[in-house]
Amino acid sequence: MPYFYVSPATLLLVLLMLFPMVMVFKYSLMDGAIMKKDAAFAGVQNYLTIFENPVFWQSVVQTLYFTIMSVVFHFIIGLAFALLLNTNRVDPLIRSILRVLFILPWLFTAVIIAIIWRLLLDPNGVVNSVLMALHIINFKVEWFSSTRTAIHALTFANIWAGYPLYMVSLLAGLQGISKELYEAAGIDGANELEKFWYITIPQLMPIIISIALLDFIWTMQVFPLVWMTTGGGPIYSTEVLSTFTYKLAFSQYEFSLASASAMIILIISMSVTYFYIKHQQRR
Amino acid sequence: MAKRSFKSSVLPTILTYLGLGIGLVFSAFPIVWMFFSSLKSNTEIFALPPRLFPQDFTVAAYLTIFNDPVKVRFFINSYFVAGVVTCLTLVVAIVTAYGFSRYQFRFKNTLNIFIISTQTVPPITLLIPYFGMVVAFRIFDTYLALILTYMVFTLPYAVLLMTGYLNTLPKELDEAVLVDGGSSWTALWRVIVPVSIPGIVATGVYTFLLAWNEFLFALTLTKSMDLRTVPIGIQLLMGQHAFEWNEMMAMSVLGSLPLLVLYLVAQRYFLAGMTAGSVKS
Numbered sequence: 001m002p003y004f005y006v007s008p009a010t011l012l013l014v015l016l017m018l019f020p021m022v023m024v025f026k027y028s029l030m031d032g033a034i035m036k037k038d039a040a041f042a043g044v045q046n047y048l049t050i051f052e053n054p055v056f057w058q059s060v061v062q063t064l065y066f067t068i069m070s071v072v073f074h075f076i077i078g079l080a081f082a083l084l085l086n087t088n089r090v091d092p093l094i095r096s097i098l099r100v101l102f103i104l105p106w107l108f109t110a111v112i113i114a115i116i117w118r119l120l121l122d123p124n125g126v127v128n129s130v131l132m133a134l135h136i137i138n139f140k141v142e143w144f145s146s147t148r149t150a151i152h153a154l155t156f157a158n159i160w161a162g163y164p165l166y167m168v169s170l171l172a173g174l175q176g177i178s179k180e181l182y183e184a185a186g187i188d189g190a191n192e193l194e195k196f197w198y199i200t201i202p203q204l205m206p207i208i209i210s211i212a213l214l215d216f217i218w219t220m221q222v223f224p225l226v227w228m229t230t231g232g233g234p235i236y237s238t239e240v241l242s243t244f245t246y247k248l249a250f251s252q253y254e255f256s257l258a259s260a261s262a263m264i265i266l267i268i269s270m271s272v273t274y275f276y277i278k279h280q281q282r283r
Numbered sequence: 284m285a286k287r288s289f290k291s292s293v294l295p296t297i298l299t300y301l302g303l304g305i306g307l308v309f310s311a312f313p314i315v316w317m318f319f320s321s322l323k324s325n326t327e328i329f330a331l332p333p334r335l336f337p338q339d340f341t342v343a344a345y346l347t348i349f350n351d352p353v354k355v356r357f358f359i360n361s362y363f364v365a366g367v368v369t370c371l372t373l374v375v376a377i378v379t380a381y382g383f384s385r386y387q388f389r390f391k392n393t394l395n396i397f398i399i400s401t402q403t404v405p406p407i408t409l410l411i412p413y414f415g416m417v418v419a420f421r422i423f424d425t426y427l428a429l430i431l432t433y434m435v436f437t438l439p440y441a442v443l444l445m446t447g448y449l450n451t452l453p454k455e456l457d458e459a460v461l462v463d464g465g466s467s468w469t470a471l472w473r474v475i476v477p478v479s480i481p482g483i484v485a486t487g488v489y490t491f492l493l494a495w496n497e498f499l500f501a502l503t504l505t506k507s508m509d510l511r512t513v514p515i516g517i518q519l520l521m522g523q524h525a526f527e528w529n530e531m532m533a534m535s536v537l538g539s540l541p542l543l544v545l546y547l548v549a550q551r552y553f554l555a556g557m558t559a560g561s562v563k564s
Contacts, residue, residue, distance in 0.1 A: 001382075001386065001467060002382045002385075002386030002387075002388040002391075003382075003388065004382070005378050005379060005381050005382025005383075005386070006379050006382040006383065006388075006394060008375050008378060008379065009375050009376070009378075009379035009398075009438055009442055010379075010394060012375065012434065012435075012438065013397070013398070013401055013435070013438065013439070016409075016431065016432070016434070016435045017401050017404065017409070017435055019412075020409050020412035020413060020416065021404070021408070021409075021412075023412035023415065023416070024408055024409075024411050024412045027411065027412070027415075033415075034411075034414070034415045034418075077309075080302065080306075081306050084299055084302045084303050084306065085303075087299055089295060089296045089299045090296075090299055090300065090303065094303075098303055098306070098307060100547070100550065101307060101310055101311050102306055102307075102310045103546075103554075104310055104311060104314055105310055105313075105314070106557070107492075107539065107542045107543060107546055108314075108535075108539055108542075109495070109496035109498070109514055109538065109539075110496070110498060110514075111498055111514040111517050111518055112317075112514075112517065112535040112538060112539060115317075115517060115521065115531055115532070115535055116313050116314070116316070116317045116535070117313070118521075119316070119317070119320060119328070119528060119532070120313055120316060122329065124329040124331075125329065125333075126316065126333040129331065129332060129333045130333075133332075160309070160310075160313065164310075164557075165557060165558075168554055168557055168558055169557075169558045172554075172558055214402075214403070217403045218403075220405075221405040221406065221407065223406070223407060223498070223499050224498035224499065224514070227498075228518060228521065242405070242407045245407050246407060246410075246499075249410070249411055249414070250414075250503060255411060255414075255415075258411055259411050262405070262407055262408040262410075262411055263408070265405045265407060265408055266404065266405055266408040269403050269404065269405050269408075270400070270403070270404075272403070273399075273400050273403040276399075276403070277396055277399055277400060280399070
């Protein structure tokens with residue numbers, strides 16, 4: 001009987017998840033997959049070609065920068081907002097209204113986030129106007145179209161869009177910490193900073209680890225935001241693994257090379273997922 | 284003494300409000316700017332000095348969209364695809380979650396790990412074989428291609444969320460039906476589903492969000508204007524030579540509207556889906 005209930009989902013996922021993964025692995029070992037009718041076996045040649053491509057390594061470095069900066073700042077901003085919303089110094093009504101507003105960036109789809117930041121960070125846009133009025137910059141910075149700033153602008157937009165996930169999770173975690181812990185520490189003479197460091201952070205740690213691992217995996221795979229802000233440019237300066245792979249497949253029709261690259265992303269994702277699952281099962 | 288109480292109570296309160304104020308500007312300003320830009324004329328978008336409120340308030344951008352059947356079609360497509368995906372996902376997820384929640388069986392843990400790990404498979408890795416498969420099965424550029432591929436990433440979430448919810452319901456509920464001679468199938472649909480409405484709403488809302496926001500598969504697996512969804516519609520507007528900023532902003536506002544409404548109406552359910560992967564269920 002249980003097999004009857006779980007079989008539809010299992011069947012669907014095997015057909016649309018496991019089977020395609022086997023296919024993409026097969027493509028990655030072929031020469032001219034999808035495009036040629038009689039594509040020949042090519043061994044690991046596609047992987048070697050990818051590893052010899054300097055743009056691939058540039059994408060790896062940029063993906064890591066983008067991902068690590070995003071995860072770190074998502075966490076810092078998410079925790080700061082969660083702590084601010086959790087104090088009893090502020091009227092509960094104001095807190096609940098602000099909580100609704102602070103979550104908003106998370107609702108927007110990547111294409112819309114991209115378009116909002118392209119508007120704000122346009123050379124003639126409001127960010128440049130404000131920064132020039134404050135004399136922080138003295139010329140109109142082309143945030144998304146200069147090789148020096150594009151990756152940072154992109155990372156910033158992603159940080160803006162992603163922190164609410166941490167905020168909501170950490171806020172739930174904060175509300176689950178027993179008040180007695182703080183009271184006991186107070187009796188022992190601990191100050192606010194010590195309470196934060198020795199109670200709050202350790203209590204939140206399981207949530208922080210889960211969310212950071214998931215965020216790392218998802219951020220590493222980000223495609224639409226990059227595609228819609230910079231498209232990987234200018235001159236590869238914002239190329240990340242997903243855009244690198246997409247271009248190989250759907251601009252150059254090198255499906256075998258793209259499959260090899262896609263396998264590399266899959267392997268990295270699955271290795272982090274392994275730690276995520278181990279962590280979840282231990283909790 | 285007065286100085287000390289200032290330091291210990293008033294100053295932290297002021298700093299808290301200051302922090303919240305900065306947070307408010309950081310989170311809401313870009314969205315507010317988007318909204319008011321959609322009500323400006325295109326020439327006013329980059330007016331100097333920048334003004335938040337439109338000088339000549341106009342809904343021209345919205346009218347242009349509503350009067351363009353191609354753009355209206357983007358919205359119909361998005362609602363249709365997200366709606367169908369949500370319904371199908373819910374049915375499959377409820378049945379699967381019931382199996383997970385009420386039975387012990389071999390491979391249960393393996394299957395559970397499989398479902399959790401499918402959440403983290405990179406879409407770009409699946410996209411390449413999907414493209415091959417969709418072309419081979421002659422469903423390239425159809426609703427079916429989108430609905431099937433979307434279910435791959437909505438289903439794992441929906442199963443995990445629903446299982447978590449069903450686990451909170453006492454087993455005595457189904458046992459009562461079984462004692463009366465009913466089958467577990469009857470128990471599921473007559474007893475469990477009616478009391479699971481909050482869980483089903485939470486799962487449905489989150490599934491809708493995932494399907495509504497999808498970009499990569501829609502970009503690659505469809506081609507004709509008749510089948511494009513809202514995110515792709517906005518992308519197409521962006522690809523034009525002259526940027527119609529006000530129109531793009533109006534499309535963005537309209538494209539965010541269903542999620543905003545769902546969020547404001549069903550906030551609690553929304554958050555359940557959002558934190559499913561981090562806060563232990």
